[in-house]
Amino acid sequence: MTDLGHLDDTDIDLAIDEGEADARRATELAARLRRVAAQDPDLAQDLVEGLIVALDRAMGGTIRDHLDGPALGVADRVLQAPEQG
Template sequence: MTKLGALEDTDIDLSIDEGEAGERRASELANRIRMVAAQDPLLAQDLVEELIVALDRAMDGTIRDHLDGPARGMAERVLGESDPIQ
C-alpha cells in the first residue's frame, strides 16, 4: 500500500468566499512583485508605481484613503507626479 502522507489545509486550494479569493490573488501578485524585485529592483519599483496610479484611477482618486504609513507616503509621492484623474 502506498503511503500518501498527511493532507494539510494549505494543500486544498478552495476559496471560502470572494473575499478570500481576492486575498489569495493579492498575495500571489505580491509574491510575483517580490520575485521581480529580487532580479531587478528598479523594474519592480516602476511596476508598483504604475499599479498605484492604475488603482487610483480605478478607485476614482481614493487610493490614499485606503493606505497608511509608508505605503501612503509612496502613493502621495507617485500620485503627485502623475496626471490628475480626468
C-alpha cells in the same frame, strides 16, 4: 485526515468565499512582485508606481483614503509627480 489514494485531503486548497479568493490573489501578486524586485528592483518600482496610478484612476482619485504609513508616502510621491508620456 482521510487519505484519498495518493492525495491527502490536507492538500486540497479551496477558497471558502470570494473574499478569501481575493486575498489569495493579492498574496500571489505580492509574491510575484518580490520575485521581480529580487531580480530587477527598478522594474519592480516602476510596476508598483504604475499600479498605484492605475488604482487611483480606477478608484476615482481616492487611493490615498485606503493607505497609511509608508504606502501613503509612496502614493503621495507618485501621484504628485507630473505624468510622463
